[in-house]
Amino acid sequence: xxxxxxxxxxxxxxxxxxxxxxxxxxxxxxxxxxxxxxxxxxxxxxxxxxxxxxxxxxxxxxxxxxxxxxxxxxxxxxxxxxxxxxxxxxxxxxxxxxxxxxxxxxxxxxxxxxxxxxxxxxxxxxxxxxxxxxxxxxxx
Numbered sequence: 001x002x003x004x005x006x007x008x009x010x011x012x013x014x015x016x017x018x019x020x021x022x023x024x025x026x027x028x029x030x031x032x033x034x035x036x037x038x039x040x041x042x043x044x045x046x047x048x049x050x051x052x053x054x055x056x057x058x059x060x061x062x063x064x065x066x067x068x069x070x071x072x073x074x075x076x077x078x079x080x081x082x083x084x085x086x087x088x089x090x091x092x093x094x095x096x097x098x099x100x101x102x103x104x105x106x107x108x109x110x111x112x113x114x115x116x117x118x119x120x121x122x123x124x125x126x127x128x129x130x131x132x133x134x135x136x137x138x139x140x
Contacts, residue, residue: 001069002076005061007054009084017096021076026098028105032113038088046129050083050092052122057081064115072108074099079112081122092124 004020014033021029036048065077075098082092095112099105116122127133 001074003062003065003069004078004080005058005065006078006080007052007057007083008080009082012080012082012091012094014091014094014096017078017080017094020078021096021098023075023098025100026075026105027100028102029096029098030102030105030109032093032095032109033091034093034113036086036088036090036092040126043126043128043132045088046127047085047087048092049085049125049127050081050122051125052081052083052120056121060120061116064112064120067115068097068108068112071111072097072099072104074104074108077112079116081116081120083122 014031018029018031036045038045061079065079068074069077078096080094086092095109097105097108099108123135125133125135
């Protein structure tokens with residue numbers, strides 16, 4: 001089993017993640033990319049700014065990955081989250097898992113993303129073209 005958890009200010013190389021998750025024992029690789037939307041509700045998004053309390057965020061991401069690995073039989077997993085300012089169309093998070101079967105790979109990826117949104121201390125600030133900014137925090 002192989003695992004990589006990373007917070008970064010650099011663009012996410014998701015093609016590399018897919019290649020890193022390949023293994024002869026897995027029949028499925030699922031990649032989820034979270035991207036910055038141009039419109040949230042009725043408001044246009046000029047950019048998002050992500051901040052994290054890195055030591056706790058990385059530890060929590062690792063715990064989520066370990067829990068999912070034991071539940072879904074994940075062979076390899078990578079979770080990378082961007083920090084800093086991102087513009088519409090840019091990738092903010094990528095989760096890649098490989099499992100022996102596709103149903104498990106899809107379920108694992110969905111569970112991982114749900115848990116990340118719920119508990120990881122990563123915050124985002126949405127800024128509109130009018131200069132209005134709002135911080136959005138994870139659900140506790």
